[in-house]
Amino acid sequence: MSDESDEMEEIISEFITEAEESLDRIEPLFVELEQVGEDKEMLNDIFRSMHTIKGAAGFLGYQSIVDVAHTSESIMKKLRDGEISVSTDMMDVILQAVDMLRILLGHLKDHDGIEEDVSPLVRDLDTALVNAISARSDITPTALDEAPVSAEAPDAVPVEAPATIDPFAAAAAEIEAIDADEPKGPSMSDDALEAALEAAQAMRDAETSTVEEIKHDIPAAIKVDPPENAQAPLIAKATVEKAPKPKDKPQNLRVDVERIDKVMDLAGEVVLVRNRLLNISNYFDQKYANDPQTEILTETVSFLDRVTSDMQLAVMRMRMQPINKVLSKFPRFVRDMSASLSKDVELEIQGEGTEVDKTVIENIGDPLTHILRNSIDHGLESTEDRLAKGKPAKGTVKINIFQKGNQVVIEISDDGKGIDIENLKRLAVQKGIMTSEEVKNLTDDAATDIIFMPGFSTKEVATELSGRGVGMDVVKTNISSLNGYVEITTEKNVGSTFRICIPLTLAIIQALMVEVSGLKYAIPLSPIEETLKVSKDQIENITGQNVIVIRDKVCPLFELNTLLGLNYNGDKSSNSDYKHLIVISMGEKRFCIAVDKLVGQEEVVIKQLKGIDTTSSYVLGATITGDGKVVFILDVGAMSRNLLGSSKT
Amino acid sequence: MSDSTEKTTTGEQLLQFVTFTLNNEEYAVDILNVQEINRIAEITPAPNAPDHVEGVINLRGKVIPVINLRKKFGLEDKKRDETSRIIIIEIQEITNGLIVDAVSEVLRIPSSLIEAAPPMSSDIHANYIKGIAKLDGRLIILLDMNQLAGDTTST
Numbered sequence: 001m002s003d004e005s006d007e008m009e010e011i012i013s014e015f016i017t018e019a020e021e022s023l024d025r026i027e028p029l030f031v032e033l034e035q036v037g038e039d040k041e042m043l044n045d046i047f048r049s050m051h052t053i054k055g056a057a058g059f060l061g062y063q064s065i066v067d068v069a070h071t072s073e074s075i076m077k078k079l080r081d082g083e084i085s086v087s088t089d090m091m092d093v094i095l096q097a098v099d100m101l102r103i104l105l106g107h108l109k110d111h112d113g114i115e116e117d118v119s120p121l122v123r124d125l126d127t128a129l130v131n132a133i134s135a136r137s138d139i140t141p142t143a144l145d146e147a148p149v150s151a152e153a154p155d156a157v158p159v160e161a162p163a164t165i166d167p168f169a170a171a172a173a174e175i176e177a178i179d180a181d182e183p184k185g186p187s188m189s190d191d192a193l194e195a196a197l198e199a200a201q202a203m204r205d206a207e208t209s210t211v212e213e214i215k216h217d218i219p220a221a222i223k224v225d226p227p228e229n230a231q232a233p234l235i236a237k238a239t240v241e242k243a244p245k246p247k248d249k250p251q252n253l254r255v256d257v258e259r260i261d262k263v264m265d266l267a268g269e270v271v272l273v274r275n276r277l278l279n280i281s282n283y284f285d286q287k288y289a290n291d292p293q294t295e296i297l298t299e300t301v302s303f304l305d306r307v308t309s310d311m312q313l314a315v316m317r318m319r320m321q322p323i324n325k326v327l328s329k330f331p332r333f334v335r336d337m338s339a340s341l342s343k344d345v346e347l348e349i350q351g352e353g354t355e356v357d358k359t360v361i362e363n364i365g366d367p368l369t370h371i372l373r374n375s376i377d378h379g380l381e382s383t384e385d386r387l388a389k390g391k392p393a394k395g396t397v398k399i400n401i402f403q404k405g406n407q408v409v410i411e412i413s414d415d416g417k418g419i420d421i422e423n424l425k426r427l428a429v430q431k432g433i434m435t436s437e438e439v440k441n442l443t444d445d446a447a448t449d450i451i452f453m454p455g456f457s458t459k460e461v462a463t464e465l466s467g468r469g470v471g472m473d474v475v476k477t478n479i480s481s482l483n484g485y486v487e488i489t490t491e492k493n494v495g496s497t498f499r500i501c502i503p504l505t506l507a508i509i510q511a512l513m514v515e516v517s518g519l520k521y522a523i524p525l526s527p528i529e530e531t532l533k534v535s536k537d538q539i540e541n542i543t544g545q546n547v548i549v550i551r552d553k554v555c556p557l558f559e560l561n562t563l564l565g566l567n568y569n570g571d572k573s574s575n576s577d578y579k580h581l582i583v584i585s586m587g588e589k590r591f592c593i594a595v596d597k598l599v600g601q602e603e604v605v606i607k608q609l610k611g612i613d614t615t616s617s618y619v620l621g622a623t624i625t626g627d628g629k630v631v632f633i634l635d636v637g638a639m640s641r642n643l644l645g646s647s648k649t
Numbered sequence: 650m651s652d653s654t655e656k657t658t659t660g661e662q663l664l665q666f667v668t669f670t671l672n673n674e675e676y677a678v679d680i681l682n683v684q685e686i687n688r689i690a691e692i693t694p695a696p697n698a699p700d701h702v703e704g705v706i707n708l709r710g711k712v713i714p715v716i717n718l719r720k721k722f723g724l725e726d727k728k729r730d731e732t733s734r735i736i737i738i739e740i741q742e743i744t745n746g747l748i749v750d751a752v753s754e755v756l757r758i759p760s761s762l763i764e765a766a767p768p769m770s771s772d773i774h775a776n777y778i779k780g781i782a783k784l785d786g787r788l789i790i791l792l793d794m795n796q797l798a799g800d801t802t803s804t
Contacts, residue, residue, distance in 0.1 A: 269710035519694065564696035611714045611743040612705070617697035622705060622712040630693040630707045 022049040031331040047076035071125040084132035320355040344394040351401035367475040379416035413497035419490040448488040452476040513599035516560045522633045529583040557592040586640040662760040669749040684737040715746035
């Protein structure tokens, strides 16, 4: 009993995932359709996806999804067959249908049982279809009559079929059937099609039947349709031949992320064991250099060394996905935005196949949307301004993604007006974010960073889309949380480029190992600006706060052992006349951390800490070093927030 | 519960506990919460952690926090020796280590011998005590692991 419901649960969740993936895939196609006009291949692709969703939803008994998908499908079919043509109004309503499908799928996923009233949308879709048909001057009266019929036609998907059949396989069979009928498509009535579908269905139901038996069954399946009888067996035959070969698709496996993470954990442990073995074999190599067994040991361990490195890489790659998953929603986003701002915008995407870690996929969407929105709203000029400047009326926004070393670079550039740095500085002072003194000393590069400061918006009037200056500071925070950084290059009237750099994987980071009070700590390398060795008398004290002057700039200084609440061994470090300082820069904030010793740079595997409250302990996670010791990784972001406060004084 | 409970011949429930000593008193935890018992490994002190959180250890590649039960219960701390152990417990999907003076044995205790904790003001926070078992003249304090776990994560 519970097995059965588990299975059903699995089928449903599979349906949701696949349906969402189809929607992700077809959504950009709509926008492309609108641009390039009717492309048979694309129309067919959308039609099939809609049909698959309808079929599977019908099988599972989700009537609202069936209704929406069915009406959309009818439109796509007419488009494909050239009976109607693409129009903006029609695309608007179809995109609404896609949105509605997403909402419905969302409800299913959340198990919230909320029902959406889809009838207004279905009505809109029907109206759009009827309008489109009557818009065609060469329309035949029969086609007109047919339209409402096809919109209401009940679907033949057998809801009562046994639950063990994969709904997608069933739907796929239907599609194969449709493909098969394509050459004769226009001459076929809906009923004949349904008959063929039922035949295909019957064949799937009876897996053990031979082709002969199925052929025998077909006349029975189509006897509902006497007028078309002569044609149907032919079609059904084509179906039989075509359906049973879904082999040449790429072999994909859907695996639970938890399982992959488990393998990743285990691979990390193997790495640790390997490191220890390397230590041991080195020891034997030195002590028993003449023993032939020692040589075998060293050889074996070095082989293990290589295999382990390869394995770690392979596991890391399992978590990587093409970034296209995030980008696919952007063509639609840009379309909607350019329509509401009445700006003509073209979006170019390059390198959408670049693979990044799953965590990056999950977290990069919002920052990218913010930047894209900013580029279109603030970066690109209005059409009149562009023409006045002698630029093409259509603005271009490019997204370019590529891998560089062990980093992924995402560049978003526009050919707009560029960032007016003097204006930025003026606004920063006006809004009290910075003093006029501070602004004067800013280099142009540093000045562009003003955009990322909390509460800053360069547009005098906040627009509905770009909001009121919240957002860009969130971009910086989100990207920092992925251990990445963002920078801007801009040129007046030529455009601006936002460049985001993110490490390929988040599980391993580069860290600086330091020692304080006899304990080792790891500090992520990315926010470290430089390290210095200073003598004690260079450290000054202003109103109780230790500071150090680095190249004429005052920088607050904190002792790491005080920050971490380490009191013992404290006097040992104070005996030394010198201090090692690590200069951290987080956005506009800079501060120094004083440590006893710099140990060196290391690649560390981040382990999550469970069971310890890390919200106020300046600890990000922990790692295990080659000798099996636990070393804490410090959270310099939290330090900067807590020590320097959120607003600059 | 099914694994640690058995029936005596009289049909009474037998509960299984791991017992350990702390400051010469006997304590017990439900065996189902106990994952393993280890010798004291190298403990890395955790920064800015509450006093009773001794630090973290590397348990086969997992980093897990270790709690000094003496400090947690307000007892005087004691230098670790040969008999000191870390009991690895898993509660509410979080793994913790507990430092104890010594681990004694696995005990089967009939449920009839377990009494509710008497209202008392001892050094130990009464919240953590689930009951007291009287067995052959011994008094064993049964600890409520869920209370303990909730505590280590929130403080």
